[in-house]
Amino acid sequence: MNVLLVYAHPEPRSLTGSLKNYAVRRLMQNGHMVQVSDLYAMRWKTTLDSDDNTAYRPGTRFDPSADSMQAFQTGTQSADIVAEQDKLRWADAVILQFPLWWFTMPAILKGWVERVYACGFGYGVGEHSDTHWGDRYGEGTLTGKRAMLMVTAGGWESHYAPRGINGPIDDVLFPIQHGVLYYPGFDVLPPHVVYRAHKTDAAKFDRICHELGQRLDRLFDTAPIPFRRQNAGDYLIPELTLRPEIAADQSGYGIHAAPNRPED
Incomplete structure (x- = not known):
């Protein structure tokens, strides 16, 4: 299978960098083809702006969504964006690897998402009607x-436990897992999180690698998080709120996952 690892850390000798190297070796040992987008090494341009459309006319009003759609449809996206979109099309699985900085991904990875998920590719696809509100949240370009x-x-x-001061880790990562990944159609696996990263000695590193190796060995067998599909009947359209009889009297991120969601 084809695996794309999108890696965001400025120091190759960090724990994150060492785990990236381990992950690549383990995946290749398992017979997978692997590509790595090392964003800092690539000097990835973080900001979404008019330069992303090579046909942009200076002096005209820049509209992020409209310009992105125009560039995607007419083949005038900048070359770095096209290359990453091609990697996503190639991949059967994508791993986003990053340190948790201020409760989210590093800015360079957020910039990768903003630019690569062009309008017409990552969002803005599918019909909008009384029964179908775009191809997203379980549908879209990256479905399958x-x-x-x-x-x-x-x-x-x-600190990230259900009663921990930072909030449950699933809640902290929800905007990334449900928004960045599930929105364009990915089946999202439970995250692999290493805690107290700055307190890692040789023995702990060996244990971390063993645990990570087990997750990577099951990359194509692990059951995904059962997020509810937007257009499958659980949500009212166009309000996009859960039907009142579903998870009645509940709220929060957890209601958007259905433990017994049927398979497609």
Whole structure:
């Protein structure tokens, strides 16, 4: 299978960098083809702006969505965006690997998402009607592919527990897993998180690699998070709220996952 690893850390000798190298070796040992987008090494341009459309006319009003759609449809996207979109089309699974900085991904990875997920590619696809509100949240360009987060965090695991001060890790990562990954169609696997990353000695590193190796060995067998599909009947359209009889009297991120969601 084909695996794309999108890696965001400025120091190759970091724990994150070492785990990236381990992951690539393990995946290749398992017979997978692997590509790595090392964003810092690539000097990835973070900001979405008019330069992303090579046909942009100076002096005209820049509209991020409209310009993105125009460039995508007419083949005038900048070459770096096209290259990453081609990698996503090639991949059967995508791993986003990053340190948890200020409760989210590093800015360079957020910039990769903003630019590569062009209008017409990552969003803005599908019909909008009384019964179907675009191809998203379980549908879209990347449907049929798997995705997983590999995250290193400085805090203790208890800090991200259900009663931890940082909030449950599934809630912290929800905007990335449900928004960035599930929105364009990925089947999203439970994340792999390494805690107290700055407190890693040789023994802990060996244990971390063993645990990561087990996850990578099951990359194509692990059941995805059962997020509810937007257009499958659970949500009212166009309000896009859960039907009142579903998870009645509940709220929060957890209601958007259905433990017994039927398979397609």
